[in-house]
Amino acid sequence: MLEIKGFFDKDTATVTYLAWDMAAKKAAIIDPVLDFDPASGATRTTSVDAVLDAAAAQDLDIVYALETHAHADHLSAAQIIREKTGAKTGIGARIVDIQKTFKPIFNARDVAPDGGVFDLLLNDGDEFELGEQMVKVMHTPGHTPACVTYVIGDAAFVGDTLFMPDYGTARTDFPGGDAATLYTSIQRILSLPDETRIFVGHDYPPETRGKPAWETTVAEQKRENKHINDSVDEASFVDMRETRDKKLSAPRLILPSLQVNIRAGTMPPPEDDGHVYLKLPVNRL
Numbered sequence: 001m002l003e004i005k006g007f008f009d010k011d012t013a014t015v016t017y018l019a020w021d022m023a024a025k026k027a028a029i030i031d032p033v034l035d036f037d038p039a040s041g042a043t044r045t046t047s048v049d050a051v052l053d054a055a056a057a058q059d060l061d062i063v064y065a066l067e068t069h070a071h072a073d074h075l076s077a078a079q080i081i082r083e084k085t086g087a088k089t090g091i092g093a094r095i096v097d098i099q100k101t102f103k104p105i106f107n108a109r110d111v112a113p114d115g116g117v118f119d120l121l122l123n124d125g126d127e128f129e130l131g132e133q134m135v136k137v138m139h140t141p142g143h144t145p146a147c148v149t150y151v152i153g154d155a156a157f158v159g160d161t162l163f164m165p166d167y168g169t170a171r172t173d174f175p176g177g178d179a180a181t182l183y184t185s186i187q188r189i190l191s192l193p194d195e196t197r198i199f200v201g202h203d204y205p206p207e208t209r210g211k212p213a214w215e216t217t218v219a220e221q222k223r224e225n226k227h228i229n230d231s232v233d234e235a236s237f238v239d240m241r242e243t244r245d246k247k248l249s250a251p252r253l254i255l256p257s258l259q260v261n262i263r264a265g266t267m268p269p270p271e272d273d274g275h276v277y278l279k280l281p282v283n284r285l
Helices: 046-057 078-085 095-105 179-190 218-224 234-245 254-261
Strands: 002-009 014-021 026-030 033-037 042-044 061-066 088-092 120-122 127-130 133-139 148-152 155-159 197-200 215-217
Touching (some): 014 046, 014 127, 014 155, 026 127, 033 046, 046 078, 133 179, 179 218, 179 234, 215 218
Parallel strands (some): 026 061, 061 088, 088 120
Antiparallel strands (some): 002 014, 133 148
């Protein structure tokens, strides 16, 4: 039996998931957050420690730290999990496209755009074991080229591709993003059985709801998603998405996040004074 616990990080509106097989006590952590204060440059491990403590309380063996994509809104704590537990890091194989895009923007000379800093580069249709459960990988690009959905039993971890029905769908204006591609990816997710539980990567609760939520179903998404319910065709969705994206500002943590996340949650190497620096490229994005 698969158990799932979500951890909501209020600062970045990110949901990190601890998913584990009850019988084998094997666990995966999906989209872990490293706390970062852009004003001071300080990092903390409060968010990821809460997940690790919950795993320890259940006596779980954490075998994977999985990313649904290279996030632009939070720094990944995958490397911390790897160091503390020996877990393998995994991400969609198209992460190489993201590395190729952002390596020159940050003049990141240490980054090899081959995905080699991750233990697992995952392609559409790949499967691997989580205890007695099988994790199936769906390539679901559109938000970014590297986005994947992890399907485990009746649960689908969709990252930013879909949000709660009252918030809608992912933006598509990042490099390599595309609204028509996102529409196709969402249709793949919505072709899963209606009872499939969908676990979203963020929640931005509207005033009408107030409280964060992160679990919905395929049936509920098809019926109620404000951007892509049964009454919305591809042309209408693409027009809505592209118009909306033009009005969006860059995520607050996009520059520090991508520098860390293309390195699998590792900071850039220290400079000649022994200190680590995150760059602020001027007029590059």
